Amino acid sequence: MSSDQDHLQQTDTEERFDFKKDSEAAYAAEKGLTEETIHAISDDKDEPDWMRERRLRALKQFQAMPMPTDWPGQPDLSEMDINEIVPYIRPDIETRGGVDDWTDLPDDIKDTFDKLGIPEAEKNALSGVGAQYESEVVYQNMLERWEDKGVVFMNMDQAVDEHPELVKEHFMTDCVPPSDNKFAALHGAIWSGGSFVYVPEGVTVDMPVQAYFRMNSEGMGQFEHTLIIAEEGSEVHYIEGCSAPKYSAFNLHSGGVEVYVGEDAHVQYSTVQNWSKNTYNLNTKRALVEQNGRMEWISGSMGSKATMLYPSTVLKGRGASDNHITIAFAGEGQDIDTGAKVYHNAPNTKSTIESKSISKDGGRTNYRGLVHIADGAENSSTAVECDALMFDNESTSDTMPYMEINESKVDVAHEATVGKIGDEDIFYLQTRGLDDDDAKQMIVSGFIEPITEELPIEYAVELNRLVELEMEGSLG
Amino acid sequence: MATLEINNLHAEVAENGERILRGVDLEVNSGEIHALMGPNGSGKSTTAKVIAGHPAYEVTDGEITLHLDDEDLADVDEELEEEHYHWDLLDLEPNERAALGIFLAFQYPAEIEGVTMTNFLRQALNAKLEEREELFEDEDEAEAEKEEDEGYETSPMEGPADDGEIGVAEFQQILSEKMELLDMDESFAQRYLNAGFSGGEKKQNEVLQAAILEPSIAVLDEIDSGLDIDRLNDVAQGIERLRDEQGTGVLQITHYQRILDYVEPDRVHVMLDGEVVMDGDAELAEKLEEKGYDWVREQVYETA
Numbered sequence: 001m002s003s004d005q006d007h008l009q010q011t012d013t014e015e016r017f018d019f020k021k022d023s024e025a026a027y028a029a030e031k032g033l034t035e036e037t038i039h040a041i042s043d044d045k046d047e048p049d050w051m052r053e054r055r056l057r058a059l060k061q062f063q064a065m066p067m068p069t070d071w072p073g074q075p076d077l078s079e080m081d082i083n084e085i086v087p088y089i090r091p092d093i094e095t096r097g098g099v100d101d102w103t104d105l106p107d108d109i110k111d112t113f114d115k116l117g118i119p120e121a122e123k124n125a126l127s128g129v130g131a132q133y134e135s136e137v138v139y140q141n142m143l144e145r146w147e148d149k150g151v152v153f154m155n156m157d158q159a160v161d162e163h164p165e166l167v168k169e170h171f172m173t174d175c176v177p178p179s180d181n182k183f184a185a186l187h188g189a190i191w192s193g194g195s196f197v198y199v200p201e202g203v204t205v206d207m208p209v210q211a212y213f214r215m216n217s218e219g220m221g222q223f224e225h226t227l228i229i230a231e232e233g234s235e236v237h238y239i240e241g242c243s244a245p246k247y248s249a250f251n252l253h254s255g256g257v258e259v260y261v262g263e264d265a266h267v268q269y270s271t272v273q274n275w276s277k278n279t280y281n282l283n284t285k286r287a288l289v290e291q292n293g294r295m296e297w298i299s300g301s302m303g304s305k306a307t308m309l310y311p312s313t314v315l316k317g318r319g320a321s322d323n324h325i326t327i328a329f330a331g332e333g334q335d336i337d338t339g340a341k342v343y344h345n346a347p348n349t350k351s352t353i354e355s356k357s358i359s360k361d362g363g364r365t366n367y368r369g370l371v372h373i374a375d376g377a378e379n380s381s382t383a384v385e386c387d388a389l390m391f392d393n394e395s396t397s398d399t400m401p402y403m404e405i406n407e408s409k410v411d412v413a414h415e416a417t418v419g420k421i422g423d424e425d426i427f428y429l430q431t432r433g434l435d436d437d438d439a440k441q442m443i444v445s446g447f448i449e450p451i452t453e454e455l456p457i458e459y460a461v462e463l464n465r466l467v468e469l470e471m472e473g474s475l476g
Numbered sequence: 477m478a479t480l481e482i483n484n485l486h487a488e489v490a491e492n493g494e495r496i497l498r499g500v501d502l503e504v505n506s507g508e509i510h511a512l513m514g515p516n517g518s519g520k521s522t523t524a525k526v527i528a529g530h531p532a533y534e535v536t537d538g539e540i541t542l543h544l545d546d547e548d549l550a551d552v553d554e555e556l557e558e559e560h561y562h563w564d565l566l567d568l569e570p571n572e573r574a575a576l577g578i579f580l581a582f583q584y585p586a587e588i589e590g591v592t593m594t595n596f597l598r599q600a601l602n603a604k605l606e607e608r609e610e611l612f613e614d615e616d617e618a619e620a621e622k623e624e625d626e627g628y629e630t631s632p633m634e635g636p637a638d639d640g641e642i643g644v645a646e647f648q649q650i651l652s653e654k655m656e657l658l659d660m661d662e663s664f665a666q667r668y669l670n671a672g673f674s675g676g677e678k679k680q681n682e683v684l685q686a687a688i689l690e691p692s693i694a695v696l697d698e699i700d701s702g703l704d705i706d707r708l709n710d711v712a713q714g715i716e717r718l719r720d721e722q723g724t725g726v727l728q729i730t731h732y733q734r735i736l737d738y739v740e741p742d743r744v745h746v747m748l749d750g751e752v753v754m755d756g757d758a759e760l761a762e763k764l765e766e767k768g769y770d771w772v773r774e775q776v777y778e779t780a
Contacts, residue, residue: 423531428586430570431528431579432596432685433604442599446590446668 033082035059038189045192050168051160058178058188065182073366073398075306075335080252080280082186146205151236152198153209156225159196166198170227175258176286184284187223187256194224194255199234201262208237208270226257230265232290237268251279253304259287261295263317268296272463275304277333283309291317291346298454300463301328301338302470310368312341315349315380322351325451327463329470330363330395339369339400344377344410355386356448359395360471366398371412373405381411388418389447391440441468478506478548478577478692478725480527485538487526496522498750499538506548506692506725509715511736511761513729514747515769520729521583523747524697527727528580529570540565542576548692554612575607577692579724581682581699588669593681596669597688598647602640604689654687657721658714675702676711683714686724693725694718700735712738733765746772 038059042052067077146153152163160167172178178188195211211226230236253275261267267287275281281304287295297311313322324340336359342351357365367386388397399416421443429439445452445464452460480503487497496519504510514520526533527540542563549556565573588596642650651665660680670678679699686694699711716739718724728741736744736758744761746754748769753776754760764772 422586425586425588427528427530427570428582429588429596429600431574431582432600432689433571433574433607434600435569435571435603435607438599438603442591442596443588446588449590 033059033062033186033190041190041192045157047157047160048164050164054172054178055189055191058172058185059190061178062182062185062189065185068182071368072400073337075308075337077280077282077306082252149203150198150200151203151205152196154196156194156196156227157192159227163196163198166229167196167227170229170258170260171225172256172258175260175288176256176284180284183254183282184256187225187254187284191223191225191256194226195228195238195240197226197228197236197238199228199230199236199265201231202233203231204235205237206235208239210239210241222251222253222255224255226255228257228259228267228269230259230261230267230293232262233264234262235266237270240269240271241273251276253279253281253283255283255285257283257285257311259285259295261287261289261293261320263290264292265290266294266296268298269311270298272300272302272466273304273307274302274466275307277303277305279304281307281309285309285311287311287313287322289313289315289317289320289322292319293317294321294323296323296325297340298325298451299327299338300466301326301336302466304334304336306335306337308337310339310341310370312343312370313351314343314345315351315377316345318346319348320346321349324351324353324355325454326353326355326367327448327451328355328357328365328367329467330357330359330365331470332361332363334363335366336364337366337368339367341370342372342382344371344373344380344382344407346374347376347378347380349377349380351382353382353384353386354450355384356451357386357388357397358391358444358447358467359388359397360391362392362394364396364398366400367416368400368402370402370404373407373410373412375406377407378409380407381413383413385415387416387447389444390418390420392420437471441471444471477545477723479543480504480578480693480725480727481539481541481543482523482527483539483541485523485526485540486536487522487533488536490532490534496533496750497526500747500750500752502727502745502752504693504725504727507719507723508742509719509726509728509739510743510745511728511730511741512745512747512752513731513761513764516731518747519750520747521697522750524580524695524727524729527565527573527695528578529565529568529573535566542573542578542693544576544692548577549612552608552612554609554614556612560612571603571607572611574689574691575604575611577690579686579689579691579694581679581686581694581696583698583701585670585678585682587671587673589671591669592666593669594647594651594665597651597685598642598644599640600685601647601650601688602642605641650688654684657717658684658687659710660684676704676707679703679711680707680714683711683718686718687714687722690722691724693727695727695729697729698731699728700730700732708735709738711735715739733761736761748772748776 035056038055042055068074172188176184178185197209199205226240228236228238257269259267259269273281289295295313299309299311301307301309311324315322322342326338326340328336328338330336339355340353342353344351351371353369355367357367359365365388369384371382371384373380373382384401386399386401388399390397397418399418401414401416403412405412421440425443426436426439429442430436434442444467448467452463482500482502485497485500488495500519500523512520512523522533526535542565544561549560563576565578655662655664670681673681682699696715700708703711712735715726719726728739740758741761744756744758745752746764754772
């Protein structure tokens with residue numbers, strides 16, 4: 001065992017996921033959302049005018065759009081008041097766009113990240129780690145050999161400065177325009193931080209690129225933007241982890257993720273989210289995939305009060321493919337509404353969706369998915385499988401798999417199962433020596449195993465531990 | 477030597493109060509093979525489940541006691557008190573009973589998807605060892621350990637908080653040995669627990685689990701049902717090995733004489749209407765085969 005692992009062993013796990021720091025922020029926007037807020041954010045970031053213009057346009061769209069309330073069975077968002085959520089907080093850090101050396105970070109921030117295990121994670125051979133504390137990325141690093149090949153991994157704000165052409169072309173234009181939905185518009189107006197990943201043609205980044213997000217101040221929102229551009233024939237695996245400590249005021253997380261998958265390129269986007277139980281987690285994530293490109297979404301949705309998250313893939317080019325794997329876990333008072341969307345807009349495209357959800361102590365999970373096969377997308381195929389496991393009779397699990405098939409020469413498969421953890425199964429394991437909790441944990445870990453086996457080992461382990469903690473009810 | 481002693485056991489279905497057991501008496505010592513026979517509905521399987529602690533049954537009267545001696549407790553590293561030699565099983569959770577050496581082979585073993593045999597068995601073995609420590613530990617010590625445990629957890633990046641006493645490599649060794657002993661295919665180890673197993677494989681798997689967990693007393697609920705003749709032979713040999721190699725006492729529940737041709741019982745007990753109404757040696761089983769349960773009924777009610 002390495003010494004940093006020893007260090008982690010002495011860290012209390014609950015504490016690692018559920019602690020807050022006294023924050024000394026350099027600047028906090030006034031509560032509420034107006035043009036002045038936008039100007040304040042833009043001024044503070046010293047942004048070019050074009051980005052300021054985009055923010056203002058997005059704000060107008062946000063103001064014009066109604067709150068979504070007409071989805072069947074959607075989570076209740078009525079208690080959320082956007083005016084009560086502080087949109088932008090920048091931690092008190094001298095360096096713009098983060099520091100490169102861990103030791104230069106302020107002690108309290110370093111301490112927070114130490115608890116999350118960020119530098120250790122990096123030492124575990126991940127190629128780069130960007131950790132977002134509040135809204136700015138405070139720590140960035142990338143192994144030199146990737147930089148030499150032209151791979152870019154940086155704070156999104158920094159990318160606006162350093163790669164304006166790429167950002168102008170790809171930032172909330174074709175993939176997730178602000179007009180997509182109310183929260184995408186909100187995101188476009190007040191986004192801050194996040195990651196920019198650029199992989200040049202033909203380059204394979206053979207280790208995962210990882211970023212960690214964390215919210216720490218009461219009543220604040222987090223609106224990080226991730227833009228991944230994978231040029232023709234390139235390959236990259238991006239991993240995002242999220243966690244927020246618990247607070248009484250409502251937090252809002254509304255991130256945006258845009259992925260451009262070039263011809264023959266392959267992008268895997270993995271996220272293990274663990275928001276605190278008062279966070280509204282409303283995201284827009286989308287990938288555009290060119291000919292023979294491949295997109296993979298792997299999501300673990302834990303925590304939050306309500307989550308609405310449907311990573312979507314547009315298969316634009318012939319032979320493009322998509323793979324979605326999602327796990328959702330809802331405990332007491334949680335409504336986790338997740339799923340997947342795939343648009344087959346070209347012939348010979350292929351998608352597979354696997355969803356596993358677990359609900360417990362009155363929690364609700366819902367799989368909401370859409371597979372659209374356009375007229376002319378012949379020889380396309382899709383397979384959707386959703387399985388739900390409930391702990392008790394108080395918990396709910398719904399499945400809403402929509403299919404819009406406008407082409408006849410296609411192959412469509414759909415399977416769904418809903419089950420309750422069986423008392424006989426638990427008893428069987430108990431007679432072998434496992435106590436009641438361990439028996440349930442074993443059944444759940446077996447239930448999600450088809451998914452964890454596809455994750456990189458560190459993440460599979462983290463996901464399993466988070467599930468265990470959720471089941472123990474020890475996460476806030 | 478361990479002894480499982482059942483006295484005047486009465487039990488009903490917890491949900492609807494239906495009386496199933498009406499005064500069962502039985503005694504099984506380690507190293508012995510007992511057959512528990514009887515017609516459908518006589519309460520054989522219920523007896524097995526109640527011994528193991530199934531929550532669907534409520535015990536309304538009687539006792540189940542497990543007596544242990546120094547040999548059974550040779551692995552326990554604590555100072556032993558008188559109370560550590562005699563356990564009232566009805567006060568204990570199913571996993572605590574398992575830790576003390578009770579094993580139940582199920583008539584219909586559960587299928588658990590996604591959990592490999594290896595992971596399951598290693599975790600079960602470690603859970604048993606850990607629970608055993610807790611059962612024999614004195615209370616002050618337990619308290620102190622609990623405090624020590626607080627604030628000590630590993631990070632999610634590193635795997636299970638407590639990997640248990642028996643590591644992966646050591647367990648592989650144990651598993652291979654036991655599988656060889658029972659003449660089982662190695663591919664078993666990587667399959668998911670009972671998922672997609674044939675009836676015979678499931679039964680063989682129950683015997684394997686008993687071989688790994690080394691119980692003092694194993695209750696085998698219709699281990700012979702759904703077996704073809706070859707598999708029956710394998711399972712029967714496995715049962716004999718449990719007794720010969722690790723001194724397990726076996727309470728074998730069966731409808732039929734058939735398996736008893738392969739595993740000769742030391743004692744045979746016959747159940748009828750929730751009671752043990754006849755006891756005898758191996759010959760009793762043959763007599764049953766020949767004369768049927770109506771004969772038992774006549775004998776019992778005539779003499780009654």
